[in-house]
Amino acid sequence: MAGKLEYFDTHCHLAEPALAADLAASLQRARAAGLAHALVCSTHPAQYPAVCALCARERLSAALGAFDLAGDFARAPEATLAELEAALDRGPLPAALGEVGIDRRHLEAGLGRAAEIVFEGVVAMAVQHDLPLSVHGRGALPLAAAVLRRQPARSALRGVIHAFNGSLEQARIFLALGFKLGFGTVLLNPAARRIAAVLRALGPDDYVLETDAPFMPSAAARSRSPARTEPADIALVAQAAAAIRGEPLEKTACDAAKNAARLFLHPSAASP
Template sequence: MLIDSHCHLLDTPLWQKLPEIIQAAFASAVHHFIVPCSHLADFDKQLQLCERYACVTPAFGVHPFFIAEADLHITLQNLESILLTQPQALVGEIGLDFGNKHLSDAHKQQQIDFFEAQLYLAQTYQRPVILHHRASLDIMLHSIKKIGFQQGGFLHAYSGNIQQARPWLQLGFKLGLGSVLLKPNAKKIYQLLPHLNSQDYVVETDAPYMPFQNMSKEYNEPANTLLVAQILADFYQVSWQTIAQNSSQNVHAVLARRPLTSF
């Protein structure tokens, strides 16, 4: 069985068609979903999702795209309250996005403040994290070491090279490999793959985002985790079931203190 280690079931259009989306995933051998939040408005929806589906592992946090509209103190109060009552919850999707070259130093610092504060709570409550990164891997690693974070997690949609990956792997993080593999110009990720071991990666979709050519729908969905696994299987010359087993074992390694509740 496959785990989609990063999908946004809370977002349109997946939320509007949730039973259909989950049934389609089940039909494609995808039986568990790790679902991050993006902003505070997601928190209540996430709790509803977990009540309805035991096949979901939730993560709570504020994405760097949405920190400008969030208050740090209120965010931390809400996040800590959730972590106290939700022992299965991870912290995410958090991180740093410095892809905009015109980003001001003040906004970069605001991102760092939000990231480190949420990271501190994750360390305090011993939760793995789901990390967003763009042009920020080295700065994020500095924050990880500064906080003394030791809970591991997932580097969503990993886009760095193997040299950048090694310190993260040593810290117990797994690299998210996803729908970018289905894009014809994904040269960078294919340069990384020969250097990875079977214990280094997890498969993901980022649904409904990261659409690719020849999709049957206008949006990505968790059922496409199978396509990601098949692409990796072709590359490594193994079965997709072997990729699924590797990825699932790696998810469990990260969530060792937070076991999945339904398989």
């Protein structure tokens, strides 16, 4: 990638209604800002057709997931798992499974057990189909780690802990389990010093960059109309990551994109 910066957004939701109206223009801006590739996540089986069609059209990678903060899926975890299994059986296989995992809000709403059943089932499917995972563990990292650790075929596990917000000690637990840590728009907040210190302490192979667009808008993005994270914000995330790590932007962007490509791009696919 000599001379040209190329970013790989490892976690975004480009099929969300908040981006739908002007997605082509948003993607054009993102590509002009250096976006080379993205893993487009889904949160519910109803989204799979739209995410797969968008990825085929835009030559991006799709992730099929099951993750619902409102807990609707959690009221019928088995049915959600069966729908994902059916999609995998129908094929073609996606680039990854996700978004999936557990959030603090599941635990607070009494949905922790149901979220754990869905997460555990999807992790087992990832092992079975040899697919990487995009994991959500915000506010519930010890439980997410416990679910991953319980997997009998643990050596086959790999993926990203997206929007990582844990300690360096927790980061090392996930690295040992075969995961990278994903960092996004939180890096744009100068007050997020604890997360910056974790990113600074990581090795070049340990992290990837993401936007989570349209979610998790930075303070600046909240003043936009509509208030949302945009795919082009991957360039701002990479600039912030490089400044935090004290490295040239080229090195940070290249390390993160290489880590992402190793995880999410099939060896025969073009690498960024």
